[in-house]
Amino acid sequence: MAFADVDGVRLFYTDDTDDAGDGAPGSVLLLVHGWGSDSHEWSHHIPALRKKHRVIAVDLRGHGHSSCRDTGNVPRRMAADLAELLAGLGTGPVVAVGHSMGGQVVSHLAVEHPGTVRALVAVDPGYGFGGPVAANFPAMVAALRGGDANAVAVGIDQWSYTPATPPLLREWHRRRTLATPPHVLVEAFEEMFAVPGAIGVRPHSDDFLARRDCPVLSFWFDPGQAAWESGLFKDPRSRTVVWEGSGHRLHEERPAEFLLVVNKWLKALAGARA
Template structure:
């Protein structure tokens, strides 16, 4: 083991739980300093952030929660609007006495991050959004209906029965088809980890509820976007995924937006373009 890897092993993220907003929430924590909150997306959990946490924890206290119903955080029947999920995260931040934080979100997590900043702007120093879209902002339905209409409406009794025991088969669609190259997407060990995690009781139902909530999210976000976000924003998108779309949406919701398209990457920015994405995020969050 090298000195660097030994140091990381000593400081590796700890797995913890806290009660927040009436919810038993699981989170990873590492480092010291100004706080950064990392919010994962669909088909993943807080586990996705480990490479970024390794770098950020050199200068920051880094918190990566599992969102409501995901990973090891409690499953509930309701509460899956991104506005409500952001309230969960803010309650966790309050419990942990984080104060003003920097917030990063990918996929569903970017929606939660935006809702967090819109509801609690005084508690957000800067925000980074990574590849998906903002329901209700601009011409969002062209994105929502463009490609995978089926999975946005894939919830309820029959979809749950079809996916039970076949979670990996279902997620392979996202991991492969949303990547620029399915052979350079989510690593095999992570695929096994996520499939097992989502195979736990209630987890797929919770994930489906995230999609069911999109229409309410659109109503909430349309209202939120009427008040521009005051903090700096970085938007990272995959050239083979959301491209300019999310950047254009973000500029409708905030005046200070730096948009970067990651060349050659699909949706899974952390895994497909780690060497490009991690330094950009570290630089932005360290400023």
């Protein structure tokens, strides 16, 4: 267990490995959780990943065991926190893995902090929304600002699940969302989806994500979203994976399959680099 002081906040993170790795593209992994969650969502994956990789899992500012500030608890600043953390740990370029809001955070890291990200894995990321979904974001922000933000956030989170989602997973995330400071929930959600230029919605997503020049592996349950993102990839080793019927937290619903796909992709990247 460790904490790092970054920009006036104290970040909780773990740094684990059972094997030092071989210097290949997958040797250092950075795991980044989603909105209203924390690094415990990677508990399904860390024991297997640390057998071959150095694995850093962090609670973003305002989430889990990390502190926050009165303002500035937004994805772009969270990415800057991670860049400073990685520099302090001396990791060199990492494979950054981000779920939901974490997909935005690691994309900011890749674009705005050159040299920190070697490859990127985005898990049902919080970007690229359009149509009725995007049109409803301002009303969601108004609800978060106008009432009990934690209760509203729990309500918003219900879209994440399917009838097949384990009840334990629903309850775990409900409790994590209720424990997140309300102003952090509001700030982060609004910055993702409702401020001018927010990269959670199109076309701003397209312009920003096209600046990622590293290999990207993205997981989606919506084939339309996967097809859209595949048109933005710059590196030929990038690919999308579609798991129709899964919920938003597909990596937690299907952890063994998720690890199988990620490790196979990382191995292919290592082979291409050799």
